[in-house]
Amino acid sequence: MQRVRPNWLNENDELILELLGKSGVALNKRGIELNLELNGETASYSTIKRRVDKLSEAEFIEKVRQEGSYYQITSKGINYLTGSPYGAATAGNEPVEATEIDPLDYQILEEVQGKDDAPSVDEVVALVSAEPERIRDRIRALVSEGMLAEDAEGHLKLSLGGQYLLQMFRLEPDTTEDVGRYGYVELTSGKEEVETE
16 A cells, blocks of 8 residues: 655654654653654754644644643554555645545546546556456546546546645555554544554
């Protein structure tokens, strides 16, 4: 799988998410700064303060204790790290459309956009690496959701909604090894359960 990154999320955000995801612990902003420094990463305290606030507003991390302001990664943050679908939100003054996007949907939209002539459903199925029937199902869903338009001959075009999604997110490198590293975290009723495949 590949990460689908909101355009507001930057390299410092990834460092913070990966630190909290790998450690599985709650840290305050100074603890994040110290642990990044110990791992050979550099980010100023003022940058960490801004990015932690932004990640918290976007619900990728959450404050677990008011005293000392300790933060832990949420299931949404873990889903981002492992390339699973997640819902975006607003982050500070940088709005992000509240939507869910699956990396497969992103790949489909990107293939349709990348063609000079409107590709047929079969052409898109041949270009995207996944189960053909699953791709066809996702194409039908994207058409019904208004992200793609299909003409009478079965050719696909990107709608304004599809163009908007491609502008709001970008596909990151393969994250297969990240699933084992971070596991899947379900944060229910304040209790954390970690499962790995």
